[in-house]
Amino acid sequence: MEYIPKIISLAADIDTHLRKVKMNNSQCQRLHSRIEMLMVVVKMMQDLEEQDVSKVLKELKITLQNAEDLVKSFTSWRSIKKLVRASNALEKFQYINDRLNDSAQQLMLVLTVSFSRTFKEENRKLEDKRDQEEDEKSLNQVKAANQDLHDECDNSANPLIQKRLEEVAADIREIKTIMVSNKKAASSSQQYRIREINMTELQKDSNPFLITDTSKYYKGVFLKQSVAIKRFISESANINNVQKVFMREAETMNQFRSDNIVRIYGICMTGEGHRSEFLIVMEYCKYGALKNVLGSEKQLPWSKRVQMSLDTARAVYWLHQSQEKARLHCRVNSTSFLVDEDYRVKLAGLELTKTETSIKRNKSAKRDSASEIPYLSPQQLNEVNYQYDEKCEVYSLGIVLWEISSCKTPFEGVNPKDIRTRVYEEKFHEPLPDDCPRDLVELIDECRAFEPFERPSAGAVVDRLLQIQEQCKSA
Structure with missing residues (x-):
């Protein structure tokens, strides 16, 4: 299978980078141990039918590419400082570990191999907490060792060595300050309770x-x-x-x-x-509903549209995977997302969210409004009581991504009956702009795939958009 050699090669590259990390060694090692466990299973895939596992392997390859980028970012103090300034590094580890967990569960379904204990959520959280504590101790040891070297070099005739030691010490102090701040923020958010306002x-x-x-x-x-x-x-x-x-x-x-x-x-x-x-x-989100922003005359560059798409996908993934019982929004459309003053997209309208179990008890998640019709999957358009699930929501997400890319209203002016004919019977996709990045076109079309099985998970959409974002930066 075409993906297996690439996946094994990526795992080997991550192992190479691991020897050079200067910070968060325990979390990087834990990441690597989970990847090694997955490699055992990946190598067992050789004799399976390609259609059974190619989709899972493709998503795993992209996750490993993102994991490699994360591990590489800890191989130099300059990149470390840049990373912790830009965002919370702990969240990046959590996201990659969540995606590895997604892959593990999918591989287990295919192979029925019992190695779930390594990826069990409660075990991961305990391990990750212990790793974070060990990494903080390690950082303190580096700081102390650096101070010892600095003291030894006070009378050195080489001012370049002393200057470099001072730069490293300053970097470590700044990184530690940011890490403490991020840790406090994460802790306070977990303990947050709903405030009753007078x-x-x-x-x-x-x-x-x-x-x-x-x-x-x-x-x-x-x-x-x-x-x-x-x-x-x-x-x-x-x-x-x-x-x-x-x-x-x-x-x-x-x-x-x-x-x-x-x-x-x-x-x-x-x-x-x-x-x-x-x-x-x-x-308060200054620009209001995403639909209104996209309908304005303001021209959005592709870098901005890709960022808005990434924000949109991350919100849906957060609902689907971040809790013990994943939830479905049940109303994913461009009016459910709001845009703040920095054009960052945020999901709202959570009053209708449900777990898949509760949806099954209620038989369906109906969306009768005419404005909702363009966001319904082919199966929902054809069958009123079709069981709403994660793949239906990914289809809706695909339509929102199409809106962001095209800055148009889906099926504008088309009556609901004709929408069903075009989507279900003709398997029609509204076209994307000619200058839309090729990888983004492929991703949106996969989200809008007729067959539910062919649609990616929300996590895979985030993975792909992260790569598309990097391509836009380097273009």
């Missing part, structure tokens, strides 16, 4: 800037900071249902804390009975 703490505009079937959005101020205030629309007949939806969304927003999911600041409940008011105070 109405007197809020300032709210009198007119909403957005109205949906179930809610109204107002711009406001909380703690001298611009916020969005979502007010749930209630009728006397279903006040209890409104309260349940309100609490479900607040709890889900609080649970799934990510740069690509709209942040919740707290909730506010006023009144009693049928006069009850339910408010969620959340992050």
Whole structure:
């Protein structure tokens, strides 16, 4: 199989880079041990039918390429400093380990090989925590050793050696400061609880800037900071249902804390009975719905469109894989994403999220609105009660990625019956712009594949977009 030699070669390259890492050695070693375990299984793939495993191996190859880039980034102090300045290195390890775990589970399904203990979530978290502590100790030892060398060279006749030692010491101090800050931020987010906000703490505009079937959005101020205030629309007949939806969304927003999911600041409940008011105070995104941004006349460069696509895919992946029970958004479309002042995309509208188990109990996740039709998979268009699952959501994600790339509305002006004919019977895909990067065209078309099995996972979409982003930077 074409992917196996490439995967084995990548694993060997990672092993080579591992000997040169200057920081986070324990986490890199753990990453390598998991890759080695996967290599045992990959080598067993030689005699299997290619169609059974080629898709899994293709995704694994891309994950290993991203893992190699991560390990390489710890081979020089300059690249280490750049990495920790740009983002939380611990999150990068977590993401790569999550993707390796995805591959492990897929390989186990194909081979029925019992090596799940290595990738068991609770074991990984304990191991990762221990590795992080050991890496911090190692960094302190490097710092102490560097100080000893610095003391020995105080009277040295070679000023270049002394200057280099001072630069390394400064780099280590800066890296440690950033790591401590990141660790505190991660710890505080895990302990975060929903704050109950008093109405007197809020300032709210009198007119909403957005109205949906179930809610109204107002711009406001909380703690001298611009916020969005979502007010749930209630009728006397279903006040209890409104309260349940309100609490479900607040709890889900609080649970799934990510740069690509709209942040919740707290909730506010006023009144009693049928006069009850339910408010969620959340992050304010200056440019509003992604759909409106894409429909504006502002020209977006491909680098910006790829970044927005990556943000979109990361949000969906976070829902699908970051918790013990993965959730589905059930309403992935360009109005479910908001855009902040830096054009970073964030997922909102989490009130309808469900686990696949709960969806199975309820038989389906219906999307009856005409505006929802373009986002339905071929199977949903053909069968009203088709079982909604992760592959349906990836199809919807593919349509959103098409919107970002084309800056157009899907099937604009086409009536719902004709959409079904074109998508289900004719297997039609709306074309992408001629200047769209070739790899991005292939990825979006795979997301929109007719057969659910041919659609990639949300994690694989993130992997591919990371590579496309690097290609855009080097172009």
